[in-house]
Amino acid sequence: MTSVEFVLGLGDDALVAAQRLAEWTTRAPEMEEDIALANIALDQLGAARLLLTYAGELEGAGRDEDALAYLRDDREFRNCLLVELPNGDFAVTMAKLLILSAWQLPLYTALSGCADERLAAIGAKARKESAYHLDHASLWVKRLGDGTEESHRRMQVALDEVWPYTHELFVADPAAPVDPATLRADFDAVVAAVLDEATLTRPADGWRPGGGRDGVHSEHLSYLLAEMQVLHRAHPGAEW
Amino acid sequence: MYGNDFSAPDDAPGGGLLGEVEAAEAALREAAARARRGGPAPGEDLAAYFTEVIDADQKIEPRDWMPEAYRKTLIRQIAQHAHSEIIGMQPEGNWISRAPSLKRKAILLAKVQDEAGHGLYLYAAAETLGISRDELVELLLGGRQKYSSIFNYPTLTWADVGAIGWLVDGAAIVNQVPLCRCSYGPYARAMIRVCKEESFHQRQGYEILHTLAHGTPGQKAMAQDAIDRWWYPSLAMFGPPDGDSTHSAQSMAWKIKRFSNDELRQRFVDMCVQQAEILGLTLPDPDLRWNDERQAYDYTQPDYDELMQVIKGNGPCNRQRMEHRRAAHAEGAWVREAAAAYAAKRAEQKEKVAA
Numbered sequence: 001m002t003s004v005e006f007v008l009g010l011g012d013d014a015l016v017a018a019q020r021l022a023e024w025t026t027r028a029p030e031m032e033e034d035i036a037l038a039n040i041a042l043d044q045l046g047a048a049r050l051l052l053t054y055a056g057e058l059e060g061a062g063r064d065e066d067a068l069a070y071l072r073d074d075r076e077f078r079n080c081l082l083v084e085l086p087n088g089d090f091a092v093t094m095a096k097l098l099i100l101s102a103w104q105l106p107l108y109t110a111l112s113g114c115a116d117e118r119l120a121a122i123g124a125k126a127r128k129e130s131a132y133h134l135d136h137a138s139l140w141v142k143r144l145g146d147g148t149e150e151s152h153r154r155m156q157v158a159l160d161e162v163w164p165y166t167h168e169l170f171v172a173d174p175a176a177p178v179d180p181a182t183l184r185a186d187f188d189a190v191v192a193a194v195l196d197e198a199t200l201t202r203p204a205d206g207w208r209p210g211g212g213r214d215g216v217h218s219e220h221l222s223y224l225l226a227e228m229q230v231l232h233r234a235h236p237g238a239e240w
Numbered sequence: 241m242y243g244n245d246f247s248a249p250d251d252a253p254g255g256g257l258l259g260e261v262e263a264a265e266a267a268l269r270e271a272a273a274r275a276r277r278g279g280p281a282p283g284e285d286l287a288a289y290f291t292e293v294i295d296a297d298q299k300i301e302p303r304d305w306m307p308e309a310y311r312k313t314l315i316r317q318i319a320q321h322a323h324s325e326i327i328g329m330q331p332e333g334n335w336i337s338r339a340p341s342l343k344r345k346a347i348l349l350a351k352v353q354d355e356a357g358h359g360l361y362l363y364a365a366a367e368t369l370g371i372s373r374d375e376l377v378e379l380l381l382g383g384r385q386k387y388s389s390i391f392n393y394p395t396l397t398w399a400d401v402g403a404i405g406w407l408v409d410g411a412a413i414v415n416q417v418p419l420c421r422c423s424y425g426p427y428a429r430a431m432i433r434v435c436k437e438e439s440f441h442q443r444q445g446y447e448i449l450h451t452l453a454h455g456t457p458g459q460k461a462m463a464q465d466a467i468d469r470w471w472y473p474s475l476a477m478f479g480p481p482d483g484d485s486t487h488s489a490q491s492m493a494w495k496i497k498r499f500s501n502d503e504l505r506q507r508f509v510d511m512c513v514q515q516a517e518i519l520g521l522t523l524p525d526p527d528l529r530w531n532d533e534r535q536a537y538d539y540t541q542p543d544y545d546e547l548m549q550v551i552k553g554n555g556p557c558n559r560q561r562m563e564h565r566r567a568a569h570a571e572g573a574w575v576r577e578a579a580a581a582y583a584a585k586r587a588e589q590k591e592k593v594a595a
Contacts, residue, residue: 015342019337022336022337022345022349023337025329025333025336025349025352025353026329026330026333026352026564026568027564027567027568027571028568028572029568029571029572029573029575029576030572030575030576031326031356031359031360032360033572033575034329034353034356035353035356035357035360038349038350038352038353038356039353041349042346042349042350042353045342045345045346045349046346048342049342049343049346052342065342066341066342069342070340070341089571090572090575142582143578143579143582144575144578144582146582146585147577147578147579147581147582148574148577148578148581150574150577150578151574151575151577151578151581154574227337227338228337228338230338231338231339231340231398232340232341235340235456235458235459237456238340238455238456238458238459239451239455240340240341240343240344240398240448240451240455
């Protein structure tokens with residue numbers, strides 16, 4: 001039996017990632033990128049809706065996607081810390097997207113073959129989108145890494161800043177339908193190839209921030225939720 | 241799932257106009273099938289040939305000779321239209337992070353994404369007239385080309401997102417549907433695509449208002465307040481009254497414009513009155529009433545002095561909108577430079593391999 005917590009964690013990852021990516025709308029470096037980031041945000045939001053709906057059903061307490069998204073506080077959110085980090089500059093956003101998508105792709109792929117039919121169906125749909133996200137992020141990490149001196153510098157700084165948050169994605173969960181720890185080798189291989197081509201250096205492993213899966217977040221999440229939930233909470237019980 | 245996952249109520253607007261878009265598309269195909277002469281004969285008067293194509297309701301294409309003023313008017317109009325799509329992302333984008341349900345968030349995100357897409361088609365259409373997108377963007381950022389005055393008004397509540405869909409997109413469609421038959425081929429074709437999507441957005445906006453108007457008293461009040469604030473700015477979108485419109489006569493002769501500002505404004509008012517009744521909301525005009533003789537509604541004109549002020553740069557959000565666009569452009573410069581440098585390196589590598 002799949003745990004509510006596991007599905008909620010994946011749903012929250014996608015939801016919070018969507019919220020951050022959508023912040024780029026009207027701010028991207030070029031018009032094509034405005035469209036691409038909105039597109040990826042929409043994919044993440046779509047996956048979040050499927051996962052949260054399923055988590056609500058598993059929980060059996062009558063909470064739908066909106067109850068879970070809008071009426072939980074930050075201590076009840078189960079997303080990884082990576083997705084809640086602020087967007088920073090475009091390099092930080094691409095570093096985050098590279099890590100997220102290089103993790104989500106093998107995860108959704110593995111889920112698409114798992115025994116839980118509902119998760120398998122969600123995984124099958126989402127992995128196609130993750131492949132596109134990974135492609136997009138890889139291309140930009142290469143462009144920035146092997147672009148100008150300035151873009152190389154920014155891309156390396158971004159990678160160094162975000163890298164420690166990778167650790168939390170692979171913490172072992174042997175009870176889960178897919179144990180995230182088993183995805184590490186695949187992730188490392190994919191990311192190493194991109195960084196190599198981008199002339200970037202893989203940061204050393206050291207500091208290992210975590211806690212997101214237990215609802216112990218960074219200071220950023222509460223602000224993100226305050227903005228996301230403000231209108232919904234101001235009109236209890238209303239339909240939209 | 242995603243943007244398009246609800247069905248509009250049967251009484252939602254857009255049906256009739258969408259029919260007109262489809263008719264324009266069919267007419268475009270027929271005109272292409274009639275196949276105009278391949279071009280002017282050697283030594284033939286180019287201006288006479290141009291007039292003949294326009295008179296025959298056929299399309300001027302990028303390679304055709306055209307009067308310089310026709311080219312300039314089209315560049316100005318298409319660029320302004322493209323800029324409006326890009327600046328128009330801001331007022332609605334303002335509510336993406338706070339959309340009150342995940343479904344509404346997805347719909348709004350998809351809509352704002354569509355607008356960026358419309359901006360891109362329109363810049364591409366303008367580029368067929370011999371100007372580059374970069375030049376047009378510079379003209380916008382330098383304040384030398386305009387965008388629609390409507391986007392200088394703020395979105396203060398969620399209901400504004402609904403009002404923009406219903407009224408602003410509604411007015412845009414009434415304006416743009418005749419452009420689907422405009423004499424310049426690339427613009428007409430872009431308008432057909434844009435109008436189909438806009439009509440969908442208008443239904444979505446109407447649906448938001450419909451839900452609010454049938455919701456809690458607080459929601460209904462929010463919807464009414466939004467309509468009260470957006471009604472006159474939407475009427476002003478059709479431009480100054482016919483007597484004061486500088487470009488109209490020539491544009492009509494060239495079949496760029498097909499109807500006057502006042503004709504389109506009247507058509508819009510007539511359409512909205514009935515829809516507002518179905519919503520159970522009031523249009524903020526005490527003098528709005530059916531005129532049996534004219535077979536149209538009498539209504540109070542928008543404040544054209546206010547319109548002129550907004551066009552001059554003195555609306556509530558002009559400075560904010562421009563500043564936002566300039567900041568995004570400036571902050572993205574290093575990314576665009578990186579992409580160009582990377583592309584140049586790749587091209588160089590290919591050359592080496594080939595050599």
